[in-house]
Amino acid sequence: MSKVRPAKLSRELARKVLEGYGEVAGVQCAVLFSSDGFEIASHAADAAASARLAAIGSSLAALGTALAGEAGLGDFERTTIESNGGAVTIMRVGSSRSMSLAVVAGKDAVLGQLLWATQRCCQALAKLLDP
Amino acid sequence: MSGVEAGEFKIVFTGPMGAGKTTAIAAISEGEPVRTEVENTDRVAHAKESTTVGFDFGRITLADGSVVRLYGTPGQVRYRFMWDILGRGAAGVIVLLDASAPGALVQLDVFVDAFIPHVAHGALVVGVGRTDVPNAPSTDAFAARLDARGIVAPVLSVDVRRQGDVMMLVRTLVCILGSHTAHGVPA
Numbered sequence A: 001m002s003k004v005r006p007a008k009l010s011r012e013l014a015r016k017v018l019e020g021y022g023e024v025a026g027v028q029c030a031v032l033f034s035s036d037g038f039e040i041a042s043h044a045a046d047a048a049a050s051a052r053l054a055a056i057g058s059s060l061a062a063l064g065t066a067l068a069g070e071a072g073l074g075d076f077e078r079t080t081i082e083s084n085g086g087a088v089t090i091m092r093v094g095s096s097r098s099m100s101l102a103v104v105a106g107k108d109a110v111l112g113q114l115l116w117a118t119q120r121c122c123q124a125l126a127k128l129l130d131p
Numbered sequence B: 001m002s003g004v005e006a007g008e009f010k011i012v013f014t015g016p017m018g019a020g021k022t023t024a025i026a027a028i029s030e031g032e033p034v035r036t037e038v039e040n041t042d043r044v045a046h047a048k049e050s051t052t053v054g055f056d057f058g059r060i061t062l063a064d065g066s067v068v069r070l071y072g073t074p075g076q077v078r079y080r081f082m083w084d085i086l087g088r089g090a091a092g093v094i095v096l097l098d099a100s101a102p103g104a105l106v107q108l109d110v111f112v113d114a115f116i117p118h119v120a121h122g123a124l125v126v127g128v129g130r131t132d133v134p135n136a137p138s139t140d141a142f143a144a145r146l147d148a149r150g151i152v153a154p155v156l157s158v159d160v161r162r163q164g165d166v167m168m169l170v171r172t173l174v175c176i177l178g179s180h181t182a183h184g185v186p187a
């Protein structure tokens, strides 16, 4: 059976959660997406940007899953891409493999703080969408 | 010159959702292919349960000892960035299509346009499945579509679930590559 993507109301609530999370220092935008690359909710990213982040994020999450499996390490949890200008973290939401969150942060973000806050955000989203 | 010099090169399987890229690579790969399947939540686009969102990866060894790395792309346009990543450095491309799917001829154009820039002239083979379904366009219709655009490429009728059919696609592509070896197919 297919889990359909969350209904409109849940998506609106998810957007509120992301909005609160957007207050974390350095966070530029955040996109919650389905494992097959559709945006579910986003914060501070326009429609085109969040659609692209959702697609690329889903590929990375799937590659992370394949790599962790190949290495015998179990399930994918998160990955962080660090670059000159900042970092992007992709974190699984909840225990199912159906959703992940992508967060773009600037240079001013402290990675440890960012990961901690992202984890909290993912827990809140999981409670909301992945009972 | 016959065949490609023994070495290692990369072939990309592409085409729209449900054309059979993942099935084709699984049919011929030596050992379990790498897959990046996730649940398909867009059952309007296609009814199947899962879809590729990263890439498929398999390997085969040809009779002359050369190793072919097989990559399968995602099929949806939102993964276009992945098409370009996977297309880079490809020696040749196999475009798969499901003749019974709506708009199959237009899909041929989409994938040919996306991948022609990545491959040396001519290193393209088209595999069309389910041509036996009533009202589905024939392989001739796909060939004519390419012809009208001045693109010369073999069009084969295939069932991607059959190893022999998929190997025929690969061998046809390798033949084309062999005839261009002078132009530097990766050795």
Ligand SMILES: Nc1nc2c(ncn2[C@@H]2O[C@H](COP(=O)(O)OP(=O)(O)OP(=O)(O)O)[C@@H](O)[C@H]2O)c(=O)[nH]1
Pocket: B015, B016, B017, B018, B019, B020, B021, B022, B023, B024, B048, B050, B051, B052, B053, B073, B074, B075, B076, B129, B130, B158, B159, B160, B161
């Ligand atoms: N009945 C029938 N089924 C076929 C035929 N050719 C392929 N299939 C089926 O079509 C499906 C193709 O699915 P995939 O291999 O996942 O397709 P894909 O191109 O990798 O799709 P995406 O990754 O979603 O882009 C498989 O279930 C095959 O068994 C055919 O000739 N007849």
Ligand SMILES: [Mg+2]
Pocket: B021, B022, B023, B051, B052, B056, B072, B073, B074
């Ligand atoms: Mg596939």
